[in-house]
Amino acid sequence: MKITEYIQRANKTLFSFEILPPLKGQSLQDMLAGIEPLMEFDPPFVDVTYHREEYIYKQHPGGLLQKISTKKRPGTVGICAALMNRFHVEPVPHLLCGGFSKEETENALIDLEFIGVQNVLALRGDADKSEGRFIAEKDGHAYASELVKQIINMNKGIYLHDETESGFQTNFCVGVAGYPEKHFEAPSLSYDLKYLQAKIQAGASYVVTQMFFDNQKYFDYVKRIREAGYDIPVIPGLKPITTLSQIVNLPRTFFLDLPDALMIELEKCKSNAAVKEVGIEWAIHQSKELVKAGVPSLHYYTMSKAESTYKIAKEVF
């Protein structure tokens, strides 16, 4: 079923979360067993991130370095099938523009359709680590709005080449990313919102936000979307802080602020265990306020680790 249908039918805030595919060489079954406790809270859907290729350098005798392209977390499609089989939840694979030609995107969507996936989150992706800025593939998409258009075209039975036996219409519900504190490349929030609107106009049915730690930023963001005339669901993304290093790394990586009240508590922490407790308490406080405001779903960034999210959900749902 489509995410938007789950939201329409629910008379309460839903629980959902995001996982990462395991690192290559690690067991999927172990990872699934790790997130199993979260099924107690009946998530209708679980997002699965996509990780594009990275470059590693192999040293050969004589010192010669060979640059090798590798995917450290492959298997997004396989995990979607595993989630459906094992937990009977809707998997939401993330699809990127980065690293994909339009042809590869079309084929990936056909694979997803064949295994019964009905929802996808359409994203541009970040720059390749060896490049300073995002560069689209030759014959790939430069922006998420273009990817949304391609998916919606397939929903209309329009494929890339006229030679394709046309007619079969996919039926994907498409979500897109939103940034309450603006995307880091956008010069202003208004500018970024203009391109969020482009994604909605291209056919996106719902938005999932980047993590935020100050609910007011989410409320203001949703207000701006509503004022622009769009009433689609805006699902808040929440991340329980779990380690001392995240105090520096989250703002640096995701271009967001940690509120003063949260920082006062975090600065008292001497260990990861103490940070984890503060992170859980803060997320419970955020979650309860968001539920009160009637948000469609609380979407947790779990990093495939259930412990903090379980404790939060136990208090909130």
Ligand code: FAD
């Ligand atoms: P876009 O919507 O294309 O926007 C990118 C930038 O370009 C923005 O600054 C926007 O304002 C601007 N822009 C958009 N359209 C135009 C235009 N036509 N002309 C000029 N400027 C324009 N990354 C991964 O690699 N894998 C994942 O699984 C993943 N999951 C994510 C899930 C969520 C909920 C979120 C919020 C992010 C996720 N990301 C993931 C990160 C995401 O790929 C990056 O933030 C990326 O830099 C932007 O992706 P986007 O889809 O928001 O891009």
